[in-house]
């Protein structure tokens with residue numbers, strides 16, 4: 614492919630990915646090349662005759678080989694957009710999903726109201742991964758501060774880096790903790806997108822997920838609900854009165870997670886669906902004592 618133009622490189626990449634059986638091969642080729650060469654969305658039209666140098670072609674070839682092995686586009690690029698953020702990914706972090714933005718969007722009005730009422734809003738993000746949820750909230754809600762915890766030191770390093778990249782490091786702290794074990798203090802909002810996949814299902818997931826998202830980010834135990842049980846049991850000690858617990862859940866977990874929370878003294882106040890119409894976000898407060 615020596616001396617290929619941008620348009621020729623795109624055509625070759627589309628063919629290679631489509632021949633490898635990738636359903637969105639054409640789109641993936643475009644996103645990979647645009648990401649690797651830092652191109653504007655219109656560059657394939659306006660700049661198609663531009664000759665690529667050897668290093669650029671080699672980078673494209675390496676990326677295509679990884680995509681053929683089913684590595685997701687954003688993992689190959691090492692970053693992805695989430696909410697208004699540019700997030701670095703690492704092998705220890707889940708790649709944040711668009712549906713998780715629903716959790717962020719659901720919390721923004723609550724966090725904004727809390728800042729208006731009390732001058733601040735302390736957020737605890739359990740299992741922060743890239744920091745996606747907490748950092749997006751800090752970005753969207755001036756005056757909020759956040760603690761992101763994870764069991765994975767590598768994920769926490771990535772979350773700290775993302776706080777820096779996105780200009781919210783002065784309001785974010787990353788803490789290594791097994792759920793609440795090393796968490797101190799009381800928060801206005803406790804949020805989590807914990808691992809919630811039923812263990813026996815993990816082997817059936819798409820290669821893109823099964824081979825590249827860390828198992829620690831997926832495995833929810835025998836019934837997918839282990840993390841919700843642990844978080845529900847500890848949340849009362851770390852939530853201020855009238856504070857909120859917010860979860861992302863699996864599409865069929867609404868009733869079970871609501872029951873777990875009810876057993877631990879919480880009442881559901883909101884249930885929100887994702888872009889595909891599935892139950893995805895639940896909000897709870899401490900139930901009134903009668």
Ligand SMILES: C[S@@+](CC[C@H](N)C(=O)[O-])C[C@H]1O[C@@H](n2cnc3c(N)ncnc32)[C@H](O)[C@@H]1O
Nearest residue numbers: 709740741742763764791792806807808829830
């Ligand atoms: C589904 S991922 C969510 C990551 C990120 N919050 C997001 O929404 O993109 C779950 C996260 O929980 C972390 N995790 C798993 N077990 C944990 C534990 N016992 N204590 C704290 N974090 C844990 C994983 O490392 C992973 O980062």
